[in-house]
Structures are given as C-alpha cells and as structure tokens.
Amino acid sequence: MGLNENVAKPLDRLAGMLAPDMEAVNALIRTRMASRHAPRIPEVTAHLIEAGGKRVRPLLTVAAARMLGYGGTHHQLLAATVEFIHTATLLHDDVVDESRQRRGRPTANLLWDNKSSVLVGDYLFARSFQLMTETGHMQVLRILADAAATIAEGEVLQLTAAQDLATTEAVYLQIVRGKTAALFSAACEVGAEIAGGTAVQVRALHDYGDAIGIAFQIVDDILDYCGVSETIGKNVGDDFRERKLTLPVITAIAAADGAERAFWQRTIEQGDQRDGDLDRALSILARHDALGSARRSALGWADRARAALGPLPQGPIRDCLSELAGFVVARVA
Amino acid sequence: MGLNENVAKPLDRLAGMLAPDMEAVNALIRTRMASRHAPRIPEVTAHLIEAGGKRVRPLLTVAAARMLGYGGTHHQLLAATVEFIHTATLLHDDVVDESRQRRGRPTANLLWDNKSSVLVGDYLFARSFQLMTETGHMQVLRILADAAATIAEGEVLQLTAAQDLATTEAVYLQIVRGKTAALFSAACEVGAEIAGGTAVQVRALHDYGDAIGIAFQIVDDILDYCGVSETIGKNVGDDFRERKLTLPVITAIAAADGAERAFWQRTIEQGDQRDGDLDRALSILARHDALGSARRSALGWADRARAALGPLPQGPIRDCLSELAGFVVARVA
Incomplete structure (x- = not known):
C-alpha cells in the first residue's frame, strides 16, 4: 500500500x-x-x-x-x-x-x-x-472456517471468470467478497464475538469489515491501471496482462462499441497482447470514465462502512475505524 | 492400491x-x-x-x-x-x-x-x-488442526530433505508421520473422542492409526521399486526419478561402498540420471537387501498396530482392524 x-x-x-x-x-x-x-x-x-x-x-x-x-x-x-x-x-x-x-x-x-x-x-x-x-470459542471457529471457504471459492471463481468477457459486476463483487472482504469482515466479527458483543454489534462489525474490504479491493483494482509501480508495490498493468476482469474493465466492456469489444476480445479473451495495448486500454477506460465510475463505487462502499459503525460504542477506536474507511479510498479520492 | x-x-x-x-x-x-x-x-x-x-x-x-x-x-x-x-x-x-x-x-x-x-x-x-x-466438539478440532499442521510440516520437510543423502531413518520416519500417519492416527483418534472413549482408548486408537499409517507408507515406498505399474496406479521408479530419499534408498546408502555412494550422489543428489540407472539402483538395493529390510520394518509396524488394539472392546470391528494391519503389509509379505 x-x-x-x-x-x-x-x-x-x-x-x-x-x-x-x-x-x-x-x-x-x-x-x-x-x-x-x-x-x-x-x-x-x-x-x-x-x-x-x-x-x-x-x-x-x-x-x-x-x-x-x-x-x-x-x-x-x-x-x-x-x-x-x-x-x-x-x-x-x-x-x-x-x-x-x-x-x-x-x-x-x-x-x-x-x-x-x-x-x-x-x-x-x-x-x-x-x-x-x-x-x-466454537462460534469464532465457525466464522473463520466459513471465511476460509469463501476465500477459496472466490479464488476459484476468479480463475474461471478470468478472460470471460461476460463477467458481470455481480460476479466481480462475489469474487471481491471472496478474495478480500471475507477476511476483513471475519477479522472484525471474531473480535466482536470474543468480546461477547450483542448480535447487533457483531453484525455491525461484520458489515463494516465487508464494506471496507470491498472498497479496499476496488481501489486496488483502480490503482492497477493508474498507480505508480513503486507506490503500489507491483507493476501497473499487471491485471491487464493477467487478463483479469476487474471493475474498470467490466464497466468499459459494458459500454464498448464494436471496435472496443474486438479489442477486449483479442487482449483479454484470446490473450493476444501487443505493444501499445495497455495504452489503448487506458484510453478506452478514460473514454467511458471507467476508473471514475469504479472510484465512485469505492467511495460508496466507504460510506457504507462508516454507516455500519452506528450501533457501536462511541470513542477513539470507533473514530479511527471511521477515518480508516476514508483512508482506504484516499488513494484514489 | x-x-x-x-x-x-x-x-x-x-x-x-x-x-x-x-x-x-x-x-x-x-x-x-x-x-x-x-x-x-x-x-x-x-x-x-x-x-x-x-x-x-x-x-x-x-x-x-x-x-x-x-x-x-x-x-x-x-x-x-x-x-x-x-x-x-x-x-x-x-x-x-x-x-x-x-x-x-x-x-x-x-x-x-x-x-x-x-x-x-x-x-x-x-x-x-x-x-x-x-x-x-472442541477436542476433535484440536486433534485435526494438529494433524493438518503435522501433515504440512512433513511435506515441507520432505521437500528440503529430498536429494539430501544425509537423510536418516529418523528424519524419514518424521516425514512419513507427516505425510501419512498423522491423518491415519487423527482419523482413529477423533472417532474415539466423539464416542466419548476413555483416555486409554483414545490413545490406543491414536497409536493404532499411527502404526498402520507408517506401515502403509513404507509398503508404498517399497512398491515404488518393485511393484507393477498397473497395480500400484503409478509408475515404478517414480521416487527414484523424483530423487526421494525413501527407506530402501536410505538403507542402501548407509551400507554403500565408494562406487555405490558415487552412484547415489550422481543420481539422487545431482539428479544426473541416465538410461539403465533405475536397474542399477535396483541391483544395489538387492545387494544390501534394502527392500527386505524395509519390508521387515513394515511388518514390525503392522505388529505394533495390532498390539495397540489391546485395550479396546473385543468384537467384529476390532477383529477387522487387526486383520487390516496384516492387509496393509500383505502387498509386500
């Protein structure tokens, strides 16, 4: 990060x-x-x-x-x-x-x-x-075992959804819940469970973790197209080269004209990538404001994370968690 | 099998x-x-x-x-x-x-x-x-979590011990406990735990599973050198080609003369394998009765498995488990 x-x-x-x-x-x-x-x-x-x-x-x-x-x-x-x-x-x-x-x-x-x-x-x-x-504590074991299954299922889903231009935003969200949000929400939820929190508090912390995890992953997927390699700790365009259907690309495909669709079919579906293709992808994303749209989605999830904190005790920790929701999306805000 | x-x-x-x-x-x-x-x-x-x-x-x-x-x-x-x-x-x-x-x-x-x-x-x-x-049932979770850790540890140990001619029979036994016996013993032990068995009964079933698992793996390692591919469901000599230090090879290395040692160094340590090397390996194993020695070891573990059943209720299931110990080693008996 x-x-x-x-x-x-x-x-x-x-x-x-x-x-x-x-x-x-x-x-x-x-x-x-x-x-x-x-x-x-x-x-x-x-x-x-x-x-x-x-x-x-x-x-x-x-x-x-x-x-x-x-x-x-x-x-x-x-x-x-x-x-x-x-x-x-x-x-x-x-x-x-x-x-x-x-x-x-x-x-x-x-x-x-x-x-x-x-x-x-x-x-x-x-x-x-x-x-x-x-x-x-049996209930925390159940929560973490469920999270582990959701994580693995999300990874397999990502594997089979990769390169499939028909991947929808709903499938993307499910993949993201698996690869990122499931562990964020479980991390919060087991903290609440072990503390003997009420059902409402446990649920609130689950929802906070889920929303912040989704925001976090969308931001990561945005940065893969517009970050600086030294800052994000990986190479810009990795997702494109690995032919991953992330939110920006899904948005751009949904709005694609014939030529653009042919471009995504060649580069993502068939994996035939040439010099200059990443730049072309970036200009198509820009044309449809696909990164902006993903950014707004991430900000929405950050809002949901903050809102989820409502039923929890006020104090410095809650304040920090609320600010953390902003921090997660600040990289693209 | x-x-x-x-x-x-x-x-x-x-x-x-x-x-x-x-x-x-x-x-x-x-x-x-x-x-x-x-x-x-x-x-x-x-x-x-x-x-x-x-x-x-x-x-x-x-x-x-x-x-x-x-x-x-x-x-x-x-x-x-x-x-x-x-x-x-x-x-x-x-x-x-x-x-x-x-x-x-x-x-x-x-x-x-x-x-x-x-x-x-x-x-x-x-x-x-x-x-x-x-x-x-918390105790069965502990047993199975421990088994999972032992399995993974055994696999890593096998990975790093592979190709190392200094691997001893003790290290081999630890690898075998990880890759095979840990799950056999846990499988038996959790059955006893869930049934509310006494500590002595739980221990007896653990020991039975451990011994039968070790016997099973030694037999598998013997058959890799002398089985029939169609019967063992894999190719004879796979372990040799993968440069695995299994019991027969460990025994032969311990007794090796200079020329044999050079052979094992070249084929296992350096991985330089040529036509006829598997036959040469088999003749060296035969010279030191290494397969016979491994066979005696497997029979000894089968005896231990049978002996472990002592404290358990007599009846048709115990009889079957006792015979199963013989069955596991029958492939090399």
Whole structure:
C-alpha cells in the first residue's frame, strides 16, 4: 500500500492506541510461524510477514474486541490467526498468478519455488486453525472456517471468470467478497464475538469489515491501471496482462462499441497482447470514465462502512475505524 | 492400491459392517464438495474423490466410533472431514511432485492446471474445517488442526530433505508421520473422542492409526521399486526419478561402498540420471537387501498396530482392524 503521511494517520493512530496488543500479536506470529523440524517454513513466512505489511486485518480484530470492552487475551490469538490466513492466501495467490513481485519485493515463489509456497501456505492455514482452537470459542471457529471457504471459492471463481468477457459486476463483487472482504469482515466479527458483543454489534462489525474490504479491493483494482509501480508495490498493468476482469474493465466492456469489444476480445479473451495495448486500454477506460465510475463505487462502499459503525460504542477506536474507511479510498479520492 | 481378492477381505468386511454409516459419509462428501458459485470445484474434486479410493481413513473414523458404542451421527461429519483433508493434500501433493498419474488416472493438475489444484485443495481444507465445527466438539478440532499442521510440516520437510543423502531413518520416519500417519492416527483418534472413549482408548486408537499409517507408507515406498505399474496406479521408479530419499534408498546408502555412494550422489543428489540407472539402483538395493529390510520394518509396524488394539472392546470391528494391519503389509509379505 502506498500511503502518504496524511492518510496513513488513522491506521497509525489505531496501531498506537492498540500498541501493547499488537506487540503481543507480533510476538505470537513470530513464535507460531516457527517449525521445529522444517526451517524452510519460517524462512518463507518471515519473508512475507516481515515485509512491512500494515497488519490491517489483525488491527481490525484487536480494535473490534477492545472497542467492545474485552479484557482478555484471546483476541490476540485471533488477530494472529487472521494474519496467518492472510499470509497463506498471499503465498498461494502468488503461485496461481505467477507473480514476481509483492510489496515491492520478489515473491516467495520466485525466491524459493512454487512447491515451498504451496506447502508453507498449507502449514500456515493449519497453524491458523490451531491458534483459533486455543480460544475454545466454537462460534469464532465457525466464522473463520466459513471465511476460509469463501476465500477459496472466490479464488476459484476468479480463475474461471478470468478472460470471460461476460463477467458481470455481480460476479466481480462475489469474487471481491471472496478474495478480500471475507477476511476483513471475519477479522472484525471474531473480535466482536470474543468480546461477547450483542448480535447487533457483531453484525455491525461484520458489515463494516465487508464494506471496507470491498472498497479496499476496488481501489486496488483502480490503482492497477493508474498507480505508480513503486507506490503500489507491483507493476501497473499487471491485471491487464493477467487478463483479469476487474471493475474498470467490466464497466468499459459494458459500454464498448464494436471496435472496443474486438479489442477486449483479442487482449483479454484470446490473450493476444501487443505493444501499445495497455495504452489503448487506458484510453478506452478514460473514454467511458471507467476508473471514475469504479472510484465512485469505492467511495460508496466507504460510506457504507462508516454507516455500519452506528450501533457501536462511541470513542477513539470507533473514530479511527471511521477515518480508516476514508483512508482506504484516499488513494484514489 | 493393488489388492488381491484375499487381502482385500478385511477392508471390504469393515465397509460392509459399516455400510449405512459409509453411505451417509459418501452422501455428505458429495453434498459438501459442491460449490454454488464455482462449478470448477466439484469437477476437480469429483475426479479425485470418485476415482475409486478405498475410503480407508473415513472407515477408520467410523469404525473407531462404532467400536466404542457411539450412537450419534457426528462421526460421519468427522469421516467426511478426514476424506476432505486427504483429498486436499493429494491435490497439493500432485502439484508439488509434478505428478501425471494418480490411482491409474491422469492427475487434476494435468487435466485442469496447477492453479485449480492449489485453489480447490484450499477450498477442501476450508470445507473440512466447516464440517468439523458442526460437531461442536472442541477436542476433535484440536486433534485435526494438529494433524493438518503435522501433515504440512512433513511435506515441507520432505521437500528440503529430498536429494539430501544425509537423510536418516529418523528424519524419514518424521516425514512419513507427516505425510501419512498423522491423518491415519487423527482419523482413529477423533472417532474415539466423539464416542466419548476413555483416555486409554483414545490413545490406543491414536497409536493404532499411527502404526498402520507408517506401515502403509513404507509398503508404498517399497512398491515404488518393485511393484507393477498397473497395480500400484503409478509408475515404478517414480521416487527414484523424483530423487526421494525413501527407506530402501536410505538403507542402501548407509551400507554403500565408494562406487555405490558415487552412484547415489550422481543420481539422487545431482539428479544426473541416465538410461539403465533405475536397474542399477535396483541391483544395489538387492545387494544390501534394502527392500527386505524395509519390508521387515513394515511388518514390525503392522505388529505394533495390532498390539495397540489391546485395550479396546473385543468384537467384529476390532477383529477387522487387526486383520487390516496384516492387509496393509500383505502387498509386500
């Protein structure tokens, strides 16, 4: 994520407010990613986990629990769980996408190999389930198991929807819920559950995470067409080259004339991409204001995230979460 | 697995005794491997799950529970869980090993692609955790989460130990516990747990599964050097070509003279394999009776499996499990 000083503030403030919790979470992550027998595991994991991710998801878990007055330590186990699931999906995603760069660094599949990424991802999934069972709280296990299934289903859906020009905004939303929003909403929801929140509070935090996750992913998909490679930590145009049907392209295809449709068929459906095609794609997106339309959609989801916070206790954590919704879309605002 | 009429009897008898349970398990597997959104998932899963596997692991779960007098239906959920975990590991294994054949049929990574195998495997892992949470039984969740971690750790260990001539029998045993015995022992143990077995009974079933799993894997490793391709459902010599340090090779390396050591260094360590090398490997294994030694080791684990059954209630299920220990090693006896 590319953050400027200004917009980073809510996330940093949240991390500052929850610093003792987050230190405990980081200690848990370091301890539990170890393997007595297979040193390859912490090598691969450390490469990703210590690559300067913002720990957004575990922060959400810890924030949700503390906002509802939780005084125990099980929210830390759940925050580490959520980060492990996230890291496992990143490892597998990079294999599936044949990615070479993540957060501005070479990917694990490039530094080691696909095999290590697949198996270490599996190990982290298993570790995440071990961590959550330590809470002894059956409902949080259900929420996280459901999230894991939604994530995998979304990834498969993305795989089969890729290159299919008939992909609708509804299918896109389902893919996004899988690949991003499911873990954001589960991260918030388990924080509320472990704190013994009311059904209304649990639902509110679920909805907040869902909306902020969708906003986050739409922004990511926009930046793939207009960001700066150094800032977004990957190469501009990756989604185009990988022939992914993201919201900007879906919008442009829906409004395409005959020549444009032929262009998308050749570049996305048939994968026949030539020099200058990315520029052509960008000019078509501009002609239909497809990035602007996606931006408005992201801002709408940020609004929904803020609105979802209504039933939750007022205070500095809620204020931060509300600002975070703005922060997520600030990269394209 | 290649079974002749005679040795298949205990497994078939067990399946016959537990037929109503196994029908329910199979129905669960079919229902739960579905995905509303991503039809690729049941396609890939069905290819593997319906490929005529013997359902050994779910049979063990159901047998363990019924032997201890369980009258509920949660053991069926756990049996389906165990089969899902097994299928997920097969999908990922075939990607990691770049396998082209499994149970005599082309592998999913060959029929579809590596991406589908990775993601559908992840989906099945997640589904397995959903299934087990439906039991509401925290201890079985812990056992299965631990097993999943041991499996992944064993796979990573195998990856890094591969091609390393210094691999000892102890490391081999740890890899085998991971790749095979952990799920066999967990399958038995959760059956005992869900039935409310005593600590002694739970331990006995764990030990039985562990021993039978190790015997099973050693036999598999022996057959890779002396089986018949049609019967073992893969190609003889695959492990040699993949440069795996299995028990027969570890035994032969420990006893190797200078020329033999150079041979293993070239073929396994450096991966420089030429025409006639598999025959040379077989003659070196024969010279040190390495397959015979592995066979004796497998028979020893089968004995341990039978002995572990001591504290369990006598009856037809226990008799079948005892015979099953003999069946597992009958392929090399």
